[in-house]
Amino acid sequence: MRIEAVELHRIAMPLVRPFETSFGRQSARDVLLVHLLGDEGEGWGECVAMEHPLYSSEYVQGCSELIEHYLAPRLLGAPDIAAEGLGELFGGIIGHRMSKAAVEAALLDAQLRAAGLSFGEYLGAARSEVDCGVSVGIARDIPSLLEEVAGYVDEGYRRIKLKIKPGWDLEPVAAVRELIGPQMLLQVDANTAYTAADIEHLGRLDAFDLLLIEQPFVEEDIATHVSLARAIATPVCLDESIVNVDVAVDAIERGATSVVNIKPGRVGGYLEAVRIHDACGELDVPVWCGGMLETGIGRAANVALAALPNFTLPGDTSASKRYFAEDLTEPFELVDGRLAVPTGPGTGVTVRTGLVRDRASRPPVVLA
Ligand code: OSB
Ligand code: MG
Incomplete structure (x- = not known):
């Protein structure tokens, strides 16, 4: 056009x-x-x-x-x-x-x-709803963290992700694992806060049966992620480092990441996100849809992407009310821990202009 x-x-x-x-x-x-x-x-x-x-x-x-x-x-x-x-x-x-x-x-x-086509139809969605997780920020103290996590568990989220940093890692993770029990999916995200000197310390996270540890080291440092992946049992997952499909394949082949967080914005768009999804699928690497605190506009497209077949882990695709009292579109609501993939043309949502x-x-x- x-x-x-x-x-x-x-x-x-x-x-x-x-x-x-x-x-x-x-x-x-x-x-x-x-x-x-x-x-x-x-x-x-x-x-x-x-x-x-x-x-x-x-x-x-x-x-x-x-x-x-x-x-x-x-x-x-x-x-x-x-x-x-x-x-x-x-x-x-x-x-x-x-x-x-x-x-x-x-x-x-x-x-x-x-x-007259929806994002889901165009991208290749394989299901009509997606499993949702929630990303939980660093809290003031452990009681406040537990209260927040308990609220999300009550709402039905299927996976909890805790933000960690040096000084806020083993203790909060242990407390949350204790609270939610051994069955509930739990993972952590460091947003590059650690260095190679922390590898032994991060190994102590193995005690908590985590689904993955996300991006412990700086974006350019694939090598230290390889060292960590060799040293610990918890799968390493890259977020910030994965800027396109070639980097994703390279990081997987080098053993730096065995799960990939796909954020369309970080990789230049939905078309590149689908290429990463497809390449990871061929390498038998599961992917999940990350989030960036999007409003309903970005969320609608992310939920459609998360419905592709190799998105086998719950994403950071949470309900509107986890972020905003009033969303820029009709709100996304969690039903049984899932969000419905919009079916209308385009994103399928209406922008509240x-x-x-x-x-x-x-x-x-x-x-x-
Ligand atoms: O690292 O995944 C991240 C939010 C902003 C920037 C980076 C990240 C995040 C989240 C929140 O973890 C995910 C969400 O609920 O949108
Ligand atoms: Mg992240």
Whole structure:
């Protein structure tokens, strides 16, 4: 289709409770939305970058400027463009995967709506609902952590993920394992907070029968993940390090990761996410869908992706109310620990444009 306008919307979404990780604490989600208006229809995409460059090098204001100055001009100058052609259209622009992914999501939404196809149908969903886990931030103390985890277990989540860092690892993990019992799936995420000197310490996590340990070391350091994987029984899972399908295959072949967290935003979009899913499937490596505190817009597409056949572990695809009192779409609700894959055209959800306007943290950027 021909793109006639690109709008960039910034929204401040208060979180229902602050979310703390090894890299920082946030009490609101700074959301960047891409709204594309084309000759065949319109679509919305959500950018997963965080406000500050602490999880990855990308950050919201940088993404907004990158889209405004580099991606939107190419989109507006293309006589006819589909999501499958964006790799070529954006060729030569290095990195900036979260920005590219947000544009891809918006264009996919527009073209699938025009074709009357859902994200699930287009991506290859194999089921109509997906098993959900929940990512639990670093708490003030262990009693508060246990109270929060108990609430999520009551709500029906099928897997708990605890954020860890040096000084907040063995004790909280032991307490939560004790609380939830031996059957419940439990995993941890360090967001790169450890170094090679911590390998022996991390080995003590083997006592808690964890599903996996996610990204203990810095993004570029595949070698130390290999050393850890050889030293401990708990499977190692990479998040930040996996930026595309080639890195994923390389990390698997080297023995750095035996489970992969797939976040479409981190890898440049849903099409690359499917390529990683397929490559992992061929190597017999299970995958799960990560999250970036998305609103209903990004969540809708993630839930569709998580319905692909090799997404065999519960994802960080939690219900809207785990994040926001009021979502930007109709809320996603947990039923028996699962979310339903939307079936309508495109993402299948309706953007509450009134809320987008009311919650705007700055005027929209409009390019035509
Ligand atoms: O590392 O998976 C992560 C949130 C923001 C940035 C990085 C991560 C996370 C989460 C939350 O763990 C996942 C979610 O519920 O969206
Ligand atoms: Mg992670």
